[in-house]
Amino acid sequence: xxxxxxxxxxxxxxxxxxxxxxxxxxxxxxxxxxxxxxxxxxxxxxxxxxxxxxxxxxxxxxxxxxxxxxxxxxxxxxxxxxxxxxxxxxxxxxxxxxxxxxxxxxxxxxxxxxxxxxxxxxxxxxxxxxxxxxxxxxxxxxxxxxxxxxxxxxxxxxxxxxxxxxxxxxxxxxxxxxxxxxxxxxxxxxxxxxxxxxxxxxxxxxxxxxxxxxxxxxxxxxxxxxxxxxxxxxxxxxxxxxxxxxxxxxxxxxx
Ligand code: ADP
Numbered sequence: 001x002x003x004x005x006x007x008x009x010x011x012x013x014x015x016x017x018x019x020x021x022x023x024x025x026x027x028x029x030x031x032x033x034x035x036x037x038x039x040x041x042x043x044x045x046x047x048x049x050x051x052x053x054x055x056x057x058x059x060x061x062x063x064x065x066x067x068x069x070x071x072x073x074x075x076x077x078x079x080x081x082x083x084x085x086x087x088x089x090x091x092x093x094x095x096x097x098x099x100x101x102x103x104x105x106x107x108x109x110x111x112x113x114x115x116x117x118x119x120x121x122x123x124x125x126x127x128x129x130x131x132x133x134x135x136x137x138x139x140x141x142x143x144x145x146x147x148x149x150x151x152x153x154x155x156x157x158x159x160x161x162x163x164x165x166x167x168x169x170x171x172x173x174x175x176x177x178x179x180x181x182x183x184x185x186x187x188x189x190x191x192x193x194x195x196x197x198x199x200x201x202x203x204x205x206x207x208x209x210x211x212x213x214x215x216x217x218x219x220x221x222x223x224x225x226x227x228x229x230x231x232x233x234x235x236x237x238x239x240x241x242x243x244x245x246x247x248x249x250x251x252x253x254x255x
Contacts, residue, residue: 015083018177018209019045019068024077026063026232037063039232040077045177048207050199052220054246055229056254061213062181064229068211069102069179070094082176099128103170103178107185109162111154117141117165118150121172128173140168144198160191164198171202178202180212184219196222217246228253 026038037060045051045068053061066072067079070086078087082101086094098104111120118137125132141150144164154162163183170178183199184192200222202208212223220226221243228236230253238245 014047016047017044018047018082019211020080021068022078024067024079025075026067026072027075037232038067041234043227043234045209045211047209048203049225050203050210050223052223052226053211053213053229054215054220054226054250059229060232061229065179065181065211065213069104070097099124100173101176103173103175105166105170105178105180105183107182109166111162111165113154116151116153117146120165121169124169124173137172140172144168158191159187160194163187163195167198177209177211180210182214183212217250218243220246
């Protein structure tokens with residue numbers, strides 16, 4: 001993987017910008033039924049910030065997340081992750097990126113039901129062929145408040161606890177960026193608040209970078225910055241808006 005043009009190295013080797021999209025175009029479908037999901041998106045996600053990506057259904061939120069994380073190739077423009085230009089990265093390079101530099105959290109947790117919390121967290125390390133340290137796995141589970149649930153299987157945990165296992169699994173390889181797709185979408189409001197509080201701690205306490213897609217203004221208002229999409233374009237952004245303000249801007253985009 002090459003180091004992207006214009007990537008800045010901070011004093012400690014950490015880039016001030018964790019992820020950047022420059023003029024990204026992404027289309028789906030064949031010639032007759034072509035859909036332009038991203039239409040010239042330029043956006044930067046600074047290191048140590050938590051960004052919520054919002055917009056009406058079909059505005060390109062998931063596509064943006066997938067392209068930023070190297071899950072999908074872009075048709076034009078550039079994608080830089082942790083200083084590396086991944087635009088033309090090979091499949092093997094993208095796999096290495098996904099295993100080492102980016103973490104994912106999904107609405108549906110995606111845990112392996114037959115494995116304990118500890119084994120689920122260990123799994124990405126094993127898949128990557130990395131040496132697995134039981135102590136490190138325990139440390140991450142303790143950090144998400146599950147130090148006393150390490151031997152429980154997903155079916156023995158609440159939804160909020162399962163999502164915290166999923167966050168621990170994403171964090172165990174110390175990713176430069178954590179991507180979250182509706183991370184609280186399947187949770188009751190108390191569990192959702194707990195998960196959002198955990199994400200907040202990760203950002204303010206450890207300088208983690210988080211990029212999160214949500215359609216919920218209350219969830220978006222937990223983030224540092226909210227970026228609004230419409231028809232595949234970034235049309236607005238707000239820093240620490242209230243849920244009320246987010247809902248108002250979203251309503252304007254939907255009309
Ligand atoms: P959002 O997450 O905001 O709902 P998406 O990124 O899922 O929006 O979709 C943006 C546009 O791209 C929509 O018009 C959607 O139908 C289209 N799209 C997304 N994924 C695919 C796909 N795999 N094949 C064809 N069209 C797609």
